[in-house]
Amino acid sequence: MKRKMKKILAGLLCIAAVTMPASGVSAADAEEEAKQSYALPVQSNEIENWPEGPAVYGKSAIVIDADTKAVLYAKNIDDEHYPASITKVMTALLAAENGDLETGRVTISQESVDFLEPGDAYIGMRPGEEISLTDALYGVLLASANEVSYAVAENIGNTLSGTGTGYEKFVAAMNDRAGELGATHTHFVNPHGLQDENHYTSAHDMALISSELFSHPELMEIMQTYEHTIGPTNLETESRTFQQRHEMLVNWNDHYYEYCVGGKTGYTDEAGNTLITLADNGKMHLVCVEMETRGQHIYDDTRSILDYAFENFTRQEVDSSVLEQAQEEAHATVTETEPVYVSLPADASQEDLKFETGEENGESMLYLTYEGQTVGKAKADVDEKAVARKEKEEQGTASVLDIIKNVFEGRQWIVIAAAAAVIIVAVVILILVFRRRRRRSFLRTGRRQKRLERQRRRRMKRAARRSRRRGRKRW
Known part of the structure; x- marks a missing residue:
């Protein structure tokens, strides 16, 4: 009974650690920061002939069509943020692609437990315990268990090629796979999302990664589960039971969304609230990601931009x-x-x-x-x-x-216009000078011809007088 009470208390502490606001950030400060984020521009609203989407409180938000990868709503989608536990979507995807969910096993190592700090989400696994890979992924996606995420990385990483430990190879594979899926602003350094300044991603990258989940029905089934129990293990005689944390998947919750078919929550003091939501209305498969949200707005934001996308866009052949x-x-x-x-x-x-x-x-x-x-x-x-x-x-x-x-x-046209004017003026002056000189030449030529003509006439007159004088002498 004593051990059972300890586990219940530990579970409550884990839930509180994930759902409570940052201890260093007051509710008033969180709301003020949320208001500032709300005022940030939505880039998709600036596209001509594009439906206008709602403002949201996250610093970054996106909705994409998972099938076409078209971005339907965009707010600072390439800004880099700390992802917190939505990192575990990449962890689960890589494990499903490289492991066997029917026969695969995961052993909890000492390292996967020792790295935990007070307040980190976990389900109380002990070093040396063995569970199925399927149970492990329930722990990763539903309970957001950090020690299980660490252990999954170690065990799957041991089956991968490359250098380093299994854990190191798995983290390297996370980055490689993210790049294959189109991520350009992502750098993972761990499989769980606990704070590290070198561990970051963007809303667009996480949407591209998460869209791949629709191709894995086994992961979709895990995400849609409300409650899961890991039975007794080789070291533990009692079962562990945990519940769904994504409120849009819980049908008696105020934030329940009828089209929600999967997702993952995340929170750290530095990252704020982060959320991935997968939705399907029978016509479109959508992925919504919101990052660095303060206050209690993230579910309402997600609903508003998913409704916007479903109401204003169509998927067409x-x-x-x-x-x-x-x-x-x-x-x-x-x-x-x-x-x-x-x-x-x-x-x-x-x-x-x-x-x-x-x-x-x-x-x-x-x-x-x-x-x-x-x-x-x-x-x-x-x-x-x-x-x-x-x-x-x-x-x-x-x-x-x-x-x-x-x-x-620019102002270059002024210089060019001035130069052109100078050239035109110079050409006009040259023409005028040429014409004047030509006229002077013509006038000089005319005067000379007249002088010559006068001289010729005078010679002719003199010749005529001489001729008359000689004639009179002869007669």
Whole structure:
């Protein structure tokens, strides 16, 4: 009975540590910080012809379509934050991809227990205990047990290639896998999310990582469970029972959300509240992530931006005519065997889609964009030479336009206009001088001709007088 009471007390302390505000931050300070975050701009609201989304209290927030990876709502989505326990989504994903949930076992090491500090979430595992990998992932995702997360990393890491301990190899694999999923602002240094200044991620990165959970029904089942019990182990005769902490999954909670199908909570003094929420209304699979939220706003924020996304966007299969247009304009032939989808504002048309090409994990991709935002993508064969020619032509046109734009946007046009005026004036002066000289030359020539003519006439008159005188003498 005494041991049982200790475990109950430990469990209550763990729950309190995760759900209570930071001891060093008063409620008033938290609310003031929340108000300041609420006033931060929502970048997706600045996109032309894009539905306007609500303000939220988190410093960063995002909603993406898990199937198309289109960003539907964006508030500082690439800012780096401490993730706290939402880190464990990456831990669970990597364990499911590299372990066997039917037969895999996890042994609790001395190190996985010794690193814990007062207030850290745990379920009282003892060094040397063995549990199934499935039970371990329930402990990771439902109870947010830090000692179990550490042990999962050690045990799965021992099966991975590379150098270092199993724990070190697992953390390295976390970063590698995050990069494969498109993360660009993430650096993990542990599998549990306890505070470390070098352990950070972004809302966008966590949304991309979490979207992969939809491909793992075994993890979705774990996240949707309200209560789980780990039975007696090789060292413990009593069972351990713990409950779901994501309030939107608990149907008698005020924050219950009918479309919520999974997620993970997180909290540390430094990170504030962090939350991942997966939602499915039968038409779209959405992932919502909010980070560094103070006060008690994170569930209301999540509901408002999920409702916004469901009400204002649709997931559509791309028409074959659009893909033909992409082939003509972007020189990319889609190689996907499955239909290609885009996530568009409800009143948008596929005729407004534009096309770009790129590469992901060594594969050529076609990106479909709307108002400059990627709303869908597909693997494609790309005619690189044709694309290069097109880019060269566009760059040439852009260079000329940029020169003109730069000239007229800056003060250079004043200098150029002045120079042009000087040149014009100089040309006019030269013309006038030339004409004047020509006229003078013409006048001089005319006067000379007249003088010569007068001289000729005088000679003729003299000759005529001489002739008359000689004639009179002769007669």
